Amino acid sequence: MIELVRVSQKYTYKEVLKDVTFTAEKGQITCLLGLNGAGKSTILKTIMGLTPIHGGSIRIDGEEINQNTYERVSYIPDHLAIPASMKLSDALRFMEDFYSCWNKDRANELMRFFDLDLDERAGRLSKGTAAKFNLVLGLAQDSDYVIMDEPFAGIDLFNRERIAEVFSSELVGNRGVLLTTHEVKEVEYLIDKAVLLRDGVVARSFECEQVRSEESKSVVDVMKEVLLT
Amino acid sequence: MNRYLKLVHLEVHRFRYALFSLMFLTAAIQITGLVHTTQVRVKGWREAARLGEHSTRNFSFADVIGDLQFLFAIPILISIVVLGLYVFLIWYRDWIGRDKFAYRLFTLPTVRRNVYMAKATAIFVFVFAMVSFQLLMLLLERQLFNWMVPSEYRMSSLFAEAVASNLVFVRFLLPLDGIQFVVYYGIGILAVFVLFTAVLLERSYRLPGIVYAILYVAVCGAAIGGAVYLNLYNYFYPREITAIRFCIYLMVMGFTLTLGFRLVSKKITV
Numbered sequence: 413m414i415e416l417v418r419v420s421q422k423y424t425y426k427e428v429l430k431d432v433t434f435t436a437e438k439g440q441i442t443c444l445l446g447l448n449g450a451g452k453s454t455i456l457k458t459i460m461g462l463t464p465i466h467g468g469s470i471r472i473d474g475e476e477i478n479q480n481t482y483e484r485v486s487y488i489p490d491h492l493a494i495p496a497s498m499k500l501s502d503a504l505r506f507m508e509d510f511y512s513c514w515n516k517d518r519a520n521e522l523m524r525f526f527d528l529d530l531d532e533r534a535g536r537l538s539k540g541t542a543a544k545f546n547l548v549l550g551l552a553q554d555s556d557y558v559i560m561d562e563p564f565a566g567i568d569l570f571n572r573e574r575i576a577e578v579f580s581s582e583l584v585g586n587r588g589v590l591l592t593t594h595e596v597k598e599v600e601y602l603i604d605k606a607v608l609l610r611d612g613v614v615a616r617s618f619e620c621e622q623v624r625s626e627e628s629k630s631v632v633d634v635m636k637e638v639l640l641t
Numbered sequence: 642m643n644r645y646l647k648l649v650h651l652e653v654h655r656f657r658y659a660l661f662s663l664m665f666l667t668a669a670i671q672i673t674g675l676v677h678t679t680q681v682r683v684k685g686w687r688e689a690a691r692l693g694e695h696s697t698r699n700f701s702f703a704d705v706i707g708d709l710q711f712l713f714a715i716p717i718l719i720s721i722v723v724l725g726l727y728v729f730l731i732w733y734r735d736w737i738g739r740d741k742f743a744y745r746l747f748t749l750p751t752v753r754r755n756v757y758m759a760k761a762t763a764i765f766v767f768v769f770a771m772v773s774f775q776l777l778m779l780l781l782e783r784q785l786f787n788w789m790v791p792s793e794y795r796m797s798s799l800f801a802e803a804v805a806s807n808l809v810f811v812r813f814l815l816p817l818d819g820i821q822f823v824v825y826y827g828i829g830i831l832a833v834f835v836l837f838t839a840v841l842l843e844r845s846y847r848l849p850g851i852v853y854a855i856l857y858v859a860v861c862g863a864a865i866g867g868a869v870y871l872n873l874y875n876y877f878y879p880r881e882i883t884a885i886r887f888c889i890y891l892m893v894m895g896f897t898l899t900l901g902f903r904l905v906s907k908k909i910t911v
Contacts, residue, residue, distance in 0.1 A: 424848070460748050462911040482750040493744035495655065509647055510749050534740060542740075 413437050414459060414485070414557060414590060419468035421451075421458060421612075428454050429612045431468070438556060438588040441579060441602055445592070445635055446609035452592040453490065455609075456561050459590075460487045472557070483513045488550035490562040492542040496535025500528060500545060504552075511553055519552035522583065526574065540571040547575060551583050558584065560591040564598065572598060600631050608638050615639065644751040648759030652731065653766055660767055663723060664774050667716035674712035675782050678705050679789045686794045701798035702786045706779075707806035714809040720771050724764065728833055731760050732840045736911070743911045753909075754902040757837065764833050768826075772814060779803060828865060831894055835861040838901040845908035857900075864893050 414436040421429040429451050436442035444452045457463045459470055461477045472481055494503045504523075508514045523530065526544040537545060543563060550558055564572050572595065578584060579602045593599060600620070608616045615638045623629050629637075682700055706713070735743040746756055783803065787795070801817060804810045816822045839854035846853060868889040871882055 457911065462744065462747055462909075464908050464910070479750050479752050482748050487744070487748050489741075489744045491744075492740050493742055494740060495742050496738060496740050497655075506651070510644060510751070512750070 413473060414588065415471045416455070416459070417469050417471075419455070419458060419465050419470060421454060421463065422466050427612060429458070429465075432609075432612070432614055433468075434607045434614055434617050436557070436588055436590040436605070439586045440604040441589040441591070442605040442607065443591055443593060443596070443599070443603045443631075444607050444609060445596060445631070445639075446615075447639060449611075450609040451612040452609055453561050454612075456487070456489075456559050456590070456592065459559060460485070483511060483553075484555055485557040485559060486550040486553040486555040488546050488558065488560040488563060490565055492534055492537065492546050492549075494534050494549075496533065498534050499530070500532050500534065501530040503534060503545075503549065504530075507549055507552070513554040515552050515554050518554075518583070519548060522548040522552055525578075525583075539566045540568055543567050543575065544571065547578060551578065555587065557588040557590065560589065562592055562594070564593055564595040576602065596632055596635065603631065606631050606634070608635060610639055644749070645755040645759055648749075648751075648755055649762045649766070652759055652763035656727065656731075656763065656767060659723065659727070660770060663716070663720045663771065666719065667771075667774065668778060670716045671709070671713055671778060671782060672785065674709045675705060675785060676789070678708050679786055683790055683794060699794055699796040700790075701796040701802070702783045703798035703802040703806040704796075705786060706782075706803045710808060713807050717775070717809050717814060724767055724771070727767070728764055728836050729840060731764065732837070732844065736844070741911070747909065747911055753905045757841075757901055757905045761830075761833055761837060765830060768829070775810075775814065827890065828869070831865065831890060831897070834894060834897045834901065835865075838897045838904065841901055841904040841909060845904050845910060847910070861893050861897065864889055 416435070417433050419429055419432040420427065432451070432455060434442075444455060446452050454463065458465050459472075459477070461481070470477060472485060475481070494506070498506070500523075504516075504519055507519070508516060526541075526548065528541065528545055528548065532541075534542070534545070543566075547560075547563065550560065563575055567575065576599060579589070579599070603620050605619055606617070607614055616634065618634065620631055623631070623634055627634075682705065686700070735741065735746055747753060749756075779800070783800070804815050805817060811817060813825070816825055835858060839858050842854040842857060843850040868886040871886055873882060873885075877885070
């Protein structure tokens, strides 16, 4: 379980996150939702140790973030984080070199699934293709959790459908997924849990199925209610 | 250790074309200068011999290297400037552009000080690769000189004389005194670590970090400069002064590495 307890973060003097507390469980898809600047990406970066926290704690299966965290949690940022001059085949070799949890067979399977060319250079990929390759790099690790920052941003409809397919496939399997997205409608049916953020504060956290059955509301309805009032 | 070496390989691989370009530039300028100067000298010697002037003395490889102060200095200075700028760029290139590699670099399953040390090691590899290349070039150039100059005009010279005849070599690049070599390159290595830590201060604290970085470089510079120009010969023996200098360098190095490792592990923001 990814567990954030009263996490706060400041950027110079501005508080970006205030007492953020929530959990993301294994086997579930948890979605961080909020308007632009709410702190969604910052939360993902704090979990990956890419920005320091100024209060609270972050634990992954009870352990604080350390170098082994990166074998258990794979991170898919909102852009392809490999040098532009690198060929995709070299990028796969790079990942295999550094991650002992790298699953070569799954990487090949994903490359075929997304129809990606190994000889292409990272810098020459279109946004959609880069997003797909980004998913390959994240999902080909035998990790317990996958963290994704805006996996659908700037992607055309057909590619979005292709990416959404991955969530309900064996490629994600029983892993815990924590993602941020603005395309809520398109992934609503996939999400188990939603965490709504407003100005760096968790405004509401809920199980989607429960809200649907007990309150007869969709995630978007709750978002409108919480974030726009 | 394994991942550290892989990171060093990665960093060296990323700079390979720039390094080869510097080597090519060095070779091209130096060989062109050497060939031209040697041809002029041989022509002058032949002319003097034809006119029956016997006052012209034979010349050596060291004489020609001594004549080429400026041409030999240019590629070396360009290399120093490029490598000096790369001390900063080796970090900033991972933050700039569409694909920010820093996201991947800092989520690799290895201790982050390996990233810091791998970047530093890569810089040292580039510096010593250039120095080694320069030494190889001198050997090649001496061979070229021997081919171009008939033996009756040629005077033999030691390799060390050739190095000593060029101020850029003897003062900066290849000091002939072993201790001086260690001190020069030791201070250079220390300076790289200080600048790395300054970059990390900026990357960790952004705008206020620039101020911290400038102050940090100033304090370290003062400590290193103070040690270099330490003039307490009325109070201490030279060996004691050397020991004091060494202690100051070690203290700056220790503090710089400790701070650098802490920043890269706990404070850096991507």
